[in-house]
Amino acid sequence: MEGGRPGDTVRKDGTKFSFRQFFKLITTTKPKYHLLIIGILLLIASSSVQIYVPKLASSLVNSFSEGIDYSLLLKVVLLFVASAIISAIGGTVLGIFGENVIQNLRKNLWLKLTTLKVKYFDTIKSGEISSRLVNDTSQVKQLLANTFPQTISSIILVLGSVYMMIRMDWRMCLAMLVTVPIVLIIMLPIFGFGTKVGHMRQDALAEFNGIASETLSEIRLVKTSNAEKQAQMRANREVDKLFKVGKKEAVFDATMQPLMMMAMMSMIFGLLAYGMHRIAIGAMAIGTLMSFLMYLFNLIGAMPSVATLFTEMAKAAGSTKRVQELLDEEPEDLQSGEIIDLTGKKLKVTNIDFAYENDEPILTGVSFEAKPNQIIAFAGPSGGGKSTIFSLLERFYDPSRGVIQFGDTKIQDINLTDYRSQIGFVSQDSAIMAGTIRDNLTYGLDKEFSDDELWNVLELAYARKFVEEMPDGLMTEVGERGVKISGGQRQRIAIARAFLRNPKILMLDEATASLDSESEMMVQGALANLMKGRTTLVIAHRLATIVDSDKIYFLEKGMITGSGTHAELVESHETYAKYVSEQFRVDTPLVMA
Numbered sequence: 001m002e003g004g005r006p007g008d009t010v011r012k013d014g015t016k017f018s019f020r021q022f023f024k025l026i027t028t029t030k031p032k033y034h035l036l037i038i039g040i041l042l043l044i045a046s047s048s049v050q051i052y053v054p055k056l057a058s059s060l061v062n063s064f065s066e067g068i069d070y071s072l073l074l075k076v077v078l079l080f081v082a083s084a085i086i087s088a089i090g091g092t093v094l095g096i097f098g099e100n101v102i103q104n105l106r107k108n109l110w111l112k113l114t115t116l117k118v119k120y121f122d123t124i125k126s127g128e129i130s131s132r133l134v135n136d137t138s139q140v141k142q143l144l145a146n147t148f149p150q151t152i153s154s155i156i157l158v159l160g161s162v163y164m165m166i167r168m169d170w171r172m173c174l175a176m177l178v179t180v181p182i183v184l185i186i187m188l189p190i191f192g193f194g195t196k197v198g199h200m201r202q203d204a205l206a207e208f209n210g211i212a213s214e215t216l217s218e219i220r221l222v223k224t225s226n227a228e229k230q231a232q233m234r235a236n237r238e239v240d241k242l243f244k245v246g247k248k249e250a251v252f253d254a255t256m257q258p259l260m261m262m263a264m265m266s267m268i269f270g271l272l273a274y275g276m277h278r279i280a281i282g283a284m285a286i287g288t289l290m291s292f293l294m295y296l297f298n299l300i301g302a303m304p305s306v307a308t309l310f311t312e313m314a315k316a317a318g319s320t321k322r323v324q325e326l327l328d329e330e331p332e333d334l335q336s337g338e339i340i341d342l343t344g345k346k347l348k349v350t351n352i353d354f355a356y357e358n359d360e361p362i363l364t365g366v367s368f369e370a371k372p373n374q375i376i377a378f379a380g381p382s383g384g385g386k387s388t389i390f391s392l393l394e395r396f397y398d399p400s401r402g403v404i405q406f407g408d409t410k411i412q413d414i415n416l417t418d419y420r421s422q423i424g425f426v427s428q429d430s431a432i433m434a435g436t437i438r439d440n441l442t443y444g445l446d447k448e449f450s451d452d453e454l455w456n457v458l459e460l461a462y463a464r465k466f467v468e469e470m471p472d473g474l475m476t477e478v479g480e481r482g483v484k485i486s487g488g489q490r491q492r493i494a495i496a497r498a499f500l501r502n503p504k505i506l507m508l509d510e511a512t513a514s515l516d517s518e519s520e521m522m523v524q525g526a527l528a529n530l531m532k533g534r535t536t537l538v539i540a541h542r543l544a545t546i547v548d549s550d551k552i553y554f555l556e557k558g559m560i561t562g563s564g565t566h567a568e569l570v571e572s573h574e575t576y577a578k579y580v581s582e583q584f585r586v587d588t589p590l591v592m593a
Helices: 019-027 033-062 070-115 118-123 126-168 170-217 219-224 228-280 286-328 386-393 416-421 437-441 451-460 464-468 487-501 517-531 566-572 574-583
Strands: 347-357 360-370 375-379 401-406 423-427 505-509 535-539 551-556 559-564
Touching: 019 126, 019 286, 033 070, 033 126, 033 286, 070 126, 070 286, 126 170, 126 286, 170 219, 170 228, 170 286, 219 228, 228 286, 347 386, 360 386, 360 401, 360 551, 360 559, 375 386, 386 505, 386 535, 416 423, 423 487, 423 517, 437 451, 437 487, 451 464, 451 487, 451 517, 487 517, 505 517, 551 566, 551 574, 559 566, 559 574, 566 574
Parallel strands: 375 535, 375 551, 423 505, 505 535
Antiparallel strands: 347 360, 347 401, 551 559
């Protein structure tokens, strides 16, 4: 069903507006209803004054033959001013109400987003999520704080004006009530085209926004892949779509105003001519005609507001649905579960299966264990499922079968917040947030840390020297994703952050894979410090970094095909032995990272 006609509350994608769903969404924000009531009452008062003023103006004009009634003139002027002031105050109150709703709604959405499971973000683009936070919530505010109250005010204005016109001259009122709808019916196709173009532009902008956000967030990949032309062509296609929509919008904008002006002037001229005829035959006073024209302008101003309601409802239908769907997503349970100290607990993984998609298994029958303070390594070809094991251990996902436990307690029974606070994770591309070095070191930690404590962990991570050389030390800004510092420096800050967390379980995912030799030596030294006295799980393609592990598990196609010490695997596992022969020369000493 195609959306766009006034009176149609269905988007072109078939989404119907639901008052129940809309007000359910608003209720979740705990709005300040007293502001809504005060704002609506003020608008009603303003509308009532606008209805009464033409009646007074009629008496004022009819008395001109006897001289100007200054008291009545002053009354009319004061009522006009009062109506404008009351309307402005009412609009301000409703604006504050709407901003309060949008504030709470965005807070609710952000709270939900930060507590959603990782799998949600695997399927939704970041640009779409941004659109939920900004565009969809703004659309909800527009309907709630502007369109609904203005429509109520306009309906009162229309009904009041019609009632007053009937009382003054029913024949002239009938002529007006016939003429106005005819003009609106003539304009309906134009309104429909404009709304349709608006939907097209909204959808095209959302698509372009998603592509732009995705490309700019990965601009280094674009550069290193020489993909500038590909990125330009992809964006150009969306810009061309916007241009086509823009041409239609230009036609609409250029046509709408003169057509509206022509229709309105024809209507006013026709009614004025009929009114003059009635004055000529003595059936109506000139003051009454003046009042009718004022009521006509009331109707002309009010009717588009009523028609806009349906357009805004159609727009808000999709926004409400998308926001509510996001709020209905199941979040992670960060509160329930046992508080358990993982120190001295054996990690045991028994026969786990996992798949991101049901028909594409990633892990099959994986079992391993890590005793307290052991170093357990995972090796094997890319795509074997090593990083997926870490994701399961961090509880980003749940295994489809099997058990992961510390001691006798399943990890699903442990309080998630407390559980993650005991895990330290360092990857080959450690995440760095925009902000200062201090911000990054203390990210996610509630405790206040002194500068001495931060310098201490930086020293343990071989990072103190380069931080001291920076112009602002701990308060140095690292830029978005840490672009102002090198890869090795980012890794050492991530290791310092892990020291500060003092984790019971340490997980290292290719922590030195992308570093130059000098940086790698420093990071390896920092990791050696960090691994002391902790249960450590290591993923590595470079076998030189794991040869001293207590046990190595070799994964291929989601299954463990061998396990043992480095020496045992060289003897018993053909593929592992092949990896060793390819990576090491006979005279290369094998050292632990």
